[in-house]
Amino acid sequence: MTDAIVARGLGRRYLWRGGAQDALVDVNLRVPAGGLLGLIGRNGAGKTTFVRVASTQLLPTAGSVEVLGHDVVSEVGAVRGRIAVIPQESRPLYWLTPQELVAYYLRMRGGARRESEAKAKEALRELGLVPWAHTQVNRLSGGLRRRAMVAMVMASDAEVVFLDEPTTGLDPLARRSVWSAIRKAVSEHRTVVLTTHYLDEAEALSDRIALLEHGRILLEGTPREVAGRVRYPYRVAVESGFTEEELRSYGEVSRIGDRLLLFTHEPAARELTRKGLERGARISLGPVSLEDVFVQMVGKDFESDSAEEA
Ligand SMILES: Nc1ncnc2c1ncn2[C@@H]1O[C@H](COP(=O)(O)OP(=O)(O)OP(=O)(O)O)[C@@H](O)[C@H]1O
Ligand SMILES: [Mg+2]
Numbered sequence: 001m002t003d004a005i006v007a008r009g010l011g012r013r014y015l016w017r018g019g020a021q022d023a024l025v026d027v028n029l030r031v032p033a034g035g036l037l038g039l040i041g042r043n044g045a046g047k048t049t050f051v052r053v054a055s056t057q058l059l060p061t062a063g064s065v066e067v068l069g070h071d072v073v074s075e076v077g078a079v080r081g082r083i084a085v086i087p088q089e090s091r092p093l094y095w096l097t098p099q100e101l102v103a104y105y106l107r108m109r110g111g112a113r114r115e116s117e118a119k120a121k122e123a124l125r126e127l128g129l130v131p132w133a134h135t136q137v138n139r140l141s142g143g144l145r146r147r148a149m150v151a152m153v154m155a156s157d158a159e160v161v162f163l164d165e166p167t168t169g170l171d172p173l174a175r176r177s178v179w180s181a182i183r184k185a186v187s188e189h190r191t192v193v194l195t196t197h198y199l200d201e202a203e204a205l206s207d208r209i210a211l212l213e214h215g216r217i218l219l220e221g222t223p224r225e226v227a228g229r230v231r232y233p234y235r236v237a238v239e240s241g242f243t244e245e246e247l248r249s250y251g252e253v254s255r256i257g258d259r260l261l262l263f264t265h266e267p268a269a270r271e272l273t274r275k276g277l278e279r280g281a282r283i284s285l286g287p288v289s290l291e292d293v294f295v296q297m298v299g300k301d302f303e304s305d306s307a308e309e310a
Helices: 047-054 076-080 098-108 113-126 142-155 172-187 199-205 223-227 244-248 266-279 290-309
Strands: 003-016 019-032 036-040 062-067 083-086 160-164 191-195 208-213 216-221 234-238 252-256 259-264 283-287
Touching: 003 047, 003 191, 019 047, 019 062, 019 191, 019 208, 019 216, 036 047, 036 199, 047 062, 047 160, 047 191, 083 142, 098 113, 098 142, 113 142, 113 172, 142 160, 142 172, 172 191, 172 199, 191 199, 199 290, 208 223, 208 290, 216 223, 216 290, 223 290, 234 266, 244 252, 244 259, 252 290, 259 266, 259 290, 266 283
Parallel strands: 036 191, 036 208, 083 160, 160 191
Antiparallel strands: 003 019, 003 062, 208 216, 234 259, 234 283, 252 259
16 A cells, blocks of 8 residues: 655754744654544644644654655645645634635635535535535634534545544534544545544544654554553543552552543452442543553653643
């Protein structure tokens, strides 16, 4: 299988008076054509920076990215016509209706009028936007606007689609309509880069997941591989009934807010459940999810960051 996106030793350093921020450091990534890469990581990890560099909106300061075989710096023209992007926090032009927005976008990309209008209608239907198709965007809610943006890029013939947090702020049903639009794009053998803070979403949609932390790739692989990278198969969430110290004797503990998360093996999980029942403790137990991997991989760091701020 060919790769639609190849990043080699990619770096991006932001410079400003008196400071520098390395938003990407030696990032090596491949996204196979027709695959979906889920890019996850905490706020400020470098996800948007990656999307901006790979979609030709921002120059890298080290390394390179090729999209569909073309370098994003030296062959910008060859890349731009074949990709589509929804930037984080972007808003559609407010004086248009969703139907116009999508149709005009397709025409700007070279589509014929009738075909663009028909495709726009179809995309709005897929995203559940039919009732609002002819309402001016400035009268739509934030979530509806966001969905109109998704309809726009999904209706295009772009071979590579970058979606930077397309589902942030959407209600659970709207989120599902975006998921099915994304799945349809993948079924059409288009390549998708998706950033998200919803780890269930990353898990459900991604062929491969990359976890960024401080601009570096901490983990990369299929959702199953990534979940398999943690040492313990079970997670016990404890709200009351056990002290942090006591839990430490069972495995690895992270404190998230006022909850303790223990990662452990099955026998310990059983014993804790039994003790918890005896004590009337508030605990819940389950196999580790992507969210738990995330907590385990970057949770320690989160604790020390919070301590620094305090
Ligand atoms: N224009 C800029 N100038 C200076 N620093 C920047 C700029 N844009 C981003 N950064 C810094 O680069 C780092 C990565 O930012 P980026 O926006 O890529 O993170 P992110 O993973 O998309 O975060 P979020 O989940 O909050 O969207 C952060 O430390 C951020 O402060
Ligand atoms: Mg971002």
